[in-house]
Amino acid sequence: MSRDKIKAIYVSAHPTESKQKVAANVGQVxxxxxxxxxxxxxxxxxxxxxxxxxxxIDGPCMPVPNPEAITYTQTVNWGETAPRDALTPASRNSLGSIQTIFAVSDEVMSDLHAAVNGNPPPATSPANDESSDDEESLAATYDNGIELIKDRVNQLDWEDMERLVAGLLKAMGYCARVMPKGPDGGKDVVASPDALGLESPRIIAEVKHRKGAIGAPAVRSFIGGLRTSDRGLYVSTGGFTKEARYEADRANIPVRLLDLDAFVRHYxxxxxxxxxxxxxxxxxxxxxxPA
Structure with missing residues (x-):
């Protein structure tokens, strides 16, 4: 089947899944x-x-009779084995536990074949340096993960972005809802401590999902639409100008600006x-x- 046909069948079987999850799973198939x-x-x-x-692989991709699902199999002649502990740290990080289907680089394959042949792994750093290396690797891995998540957020449409902001506020203990589109601009999401929205403080959130940075006039207009008892949250995946941040800092009503990086880290x-x-x-x- 072509990719489009696989996608159509997958979506019909999993109609509630997000576009990102559909794309990832169809890609695996x-x-x-x-x-x-x-x-x-x-x-x-x-x-x-x-x-x-x-x-x-020793054969074509073949269907398997299964009345409950579309199932395919491929015949593989298994031969060599490589112990994970014999690989370099870079190869171990690249391969992981292989939860998905991905292409293995030539460098990692060379390392695997070397491990098969019993060649020892490269000498490791002294014990007193391992903690520092782990901390640096952990920080690098975390930051890389944040960047990958930011890439995924940028692929969302504006409706999903508004729902994501509402979901974050719910996770923080608020009752949040996405507001219907209408003449009441600047209120994409409204959150409050109670389900009826009667208790204070009420959070009014505006969500802008685009590449360009938000300037001072937009932030000033947003602040002007808030009540004295409100709290403002402005989320912009395109960021904010210095002037916009100045407007938020000098506002009489508490206003928080979240760019893409800050939003993802909160999420x-x-x-x-x-x-x-x-x-x-x-x-x-x-x-x-590992700790």
Missing amino acids: CRFAHSMERGSTVVMYDPAERLYHIGT VEAYDKVDDETRSILPLTRIWW
Whole structure:
């Protein structure tokens, strides 16, 4: 099947999934069906034995009779094994536990074959340097993850972005709802401590999902529409100018500006409390790191 046909069948079977999840899963199916050809080398990980199994595809992608689902299989001749501990740290980080289908680089494949042949891994850093290296690697991994999440947020449409802001406020303990579009500009999301919206402080959020930075006039107009008892939240994935931030700082009503980086970091911190509907818009996976 073509990618479009696979996508159509997948969407019909999973109509509630987000566009991002559909794209990711359809991509996995397409790689299995079309990129993995006869003669291709395949690497699969056994976490119980901490071994990477290396094999060669020995047949076409074939359907398997299954009345409940569309199932395909590929025959693989498994031969060599490479212990994970014999790989370089870079190769271990690249391969991970192989939860998805991805292309393995030539450097990593060379490392795998070296491990198969029993060649020792490169010498590691002294023990007293490992903690520092781990801290640096952890910081680099976290920052890289933040950048990948920001890339994903930029792919959302404006409606999903508004729902994402509402979901973040819910995770922070507020009752939040996306407001219908109408003449009442500047109120994309409204949140309050109670479900009826009668208790203070009430948070009025405006969400701008675009590349250009928000300037002072837009922030000034937003502040002008707030009541004395309101609190303002302005989210702009395109960022803010210095003048816009100055307008927020000197406002008589508390106003918080969140650019893309700040929003994503708040979302990551609150993710454990985010509801399923919001997670479907921007799903994340926790990475465990040795202490």
